Every structure is written in structure tokens, then in C-alpha cells.
Ligand SMILES: Nc1nc2c(ncn2[C@@H]2O[C@H](COP(=O)(O)OP(=O)(O)O)[C@@H](O)[C@H]2O)c(=O)[nH]1
């Protein structure tokens with residue numbers, strides 16, 4: 001038996017990278033009966049058979065599982081966004097960040113299409129996220145800026161890409177590795193047909209990085225996230241949590257709130273706090289409906 005990593009999944013087939021090369025494994029028998037799906041990113045034990053074939057005997061314990069794309073053991077999400085073409089939708093971007101925090105993944109911000117914006121615009125955006133501790137990359141897939149830093153950020157980890165359609169996710173992967181992914185306008189892509197999630201693949205980013213080919217976090221409703229846990233999805237709030245007068249403080253109308261005080265003192269970015277309040281109101285509304 002040998003250990004391997006599932007790097008591609010296509011209907012009933014799983015392609016497992018092992019010391020003996022990539023083995024083609026068909027899902028069958030025991031795993032099927034246990035109702036266990038085998039996902040890209042899974043570490044598995046494989047019985048090696050003839051002619052590059054193998055049989056998956058066991059899926060090793062997972063650290064996490066994403067629903068969409070269906071990938072296991074993801075380390076980080078690289079959020080590719082732009083200030084122009086398309087213009088920045090900050091509420092959507094921050095909703096994406098909360099969804100990623102909720103999954104417990106690391107966040108890398110990647111501001112692409114650097115060739116379309118001024119240094120001042122970039123600096124303002126960087127400042128907005130300065131307190132979060134998120135790595136902030138600036139790239140241009142077209143001009144080649146920042147590709148070394150992006151490659152470095154992907155090493156030794158399994159990443160998913162997130163961010164709006166047209167921000168340049170496929171272009172960046174192509175610029176790094178020439179994967180030949182389809183790029184272009186949304187309408188052009190719809191004509192070519194939708195990407196099917198029955199097929200998922202992990203692309204190698206040399207020397208040791210891997211990226212899921214299917215962008216993640218396309219479903220961004222935060223339903224089921226308890227309103228009281230939203231504050232932990234804003235990493236710059238974390239030093240202040242537990243310092244409020246009331247335990248369970250939602251940092252809204254409560255008196256003696258450490259988060260509100262930090263905003264008033266200019267230690268937290270006011271626009272981030274405002275977004276927190278918007279999302280809190282939405283989650284509290286959903287919570288009410290459930291009762
Ligand atoms: N001006 C400019 N255009 C870019 C850059 N990167 C990608 N694009 C273009 O943006 C469009 C959408 O890119 P694509 O990679 O398909 O975006 P995706 O939907 O996020 O995968 C394409 O026409 C790309 O050529 C860049 O750095 N600068």
C-alpha cells in the first residue's frame with residue numbers, strides 16, 4: 001500500500017499522485033458502500049495494481065472540506081479582485097472574506113490589473129485592509145507584475161482562487177504555468193458552456209504549490225453563520241474581543257464596547273466596522289426568521 005494525493009477527479013475516476021507516479025483509480029466496492037466520496041486534495045492509501053492502475057483503500061482524515069469547489073485539505077484562498085474592469089465591489093469582496101474566514105482558511109488578497117490603476121488607488125485599498133494581517137499582493141497577469149510574489153505565496157500549500165468573474169483568475173494561472181485555461185468575457189464563456197463541477201483538478205504551481213482549477217466561494221450567502229460569531233471573521237477585531245463590558249457583546253448598541261472604542265480611537269478602519277454592522281443585521285434577520 002502506498003500513500004498518495006488525489007489530484008484530479010472525473011466522475012468515477014480519481015487520479016492519485018504517488019511515489020510510483022500518477023495512478024488511475026476507479027471508485028468501487030468498499031468506499032462506495034460506506035458512502036464516502038473521495039475528493040481532490042484527499043490523502044489516500046492506494047493498492048498499486050498493473051499498468052498505472054490503483055485501488056483506493058482508505059481516505060486519511062481530512063483537515064477540512066469545501067463544498068464548492070469540492071476539495072479537501074485546503075490551506076488558503078487567494079482572492080483575486082480588481083479596482084477597474086470590473087470596478088471594485090467592496091461589499092461583495094468583504095462578504096467573500098467572511099465566507100473564507102468561516103471555513104478557517106488563510107486569506108491572500110491579490111489586487112490584479114495593476115496596469116489599470118494609479119499607485120494612489122492601490123495605496124488606499126492596501127490601507128483599508130492593513131489591520132487584517134492578510135497578505136496583500138498586487139499583480140498584472142497581462143504585464144507580469146507580482147507573479148514571483150504570487151508564486152511564492154502558493155508554495156507548499158493547496159489553494160483555491162476566489163473573486164469575481166473577470167478579475168483575472170484564469171489569466172494568472174496561465175501566466176504562472178501556461179495551463180491554457182479559457183479566459184475572457186463572461187458572455188464568451190457562457191457560449192462555450194459552463195464549467196462542470198464533476199471535474200475538478202489540482203494544478204501544480206512549481207515547485208510545490210497546488211491550486212484548484214475551479215474558483216471557490218461562488219455561493220456567498222452566509223446562512224447558518226451565528227451572528228455572535230461574525231466578529232471572529234474580522235481578524236483585526238480579535239485583539240478587542242473579550243474586552244467589552246458584556247460577554248456576548250455584538251459591538252452594536254451595547255455600552256462600553258471595546259470594538260466601538262477602537263473604531264472611535266482610529267485603531268480600526270471605520271468602513272470595515274460599518275460592513276460588520278451590515279452583515280450583522282443580515283445575520284440577525286435570518287436568525288429571527290428561523291424562530
Ligand atoms: N488590463 C488587464 N487585463 C487583464 C489582466 N489580467 C487579466 N486580464 C483580462 O481580464 C479578462 C478576464 O480574465 P479571466 O482570467 O478570464 O478572469 P476570471 O474570470 O477571473 O478567470 C480577460 O480578458 C483577461 O485578458 C491584467 O492584469 N490587466
Ligand SMILES: [Mg+2]
Nearest residue numbers: 169170182183
Ligand atoms: Mg476563469
Ligand SMILES: [Zn+2]
Nearest residue numbers: 244249251257
Ligand atoms: Zn463589543
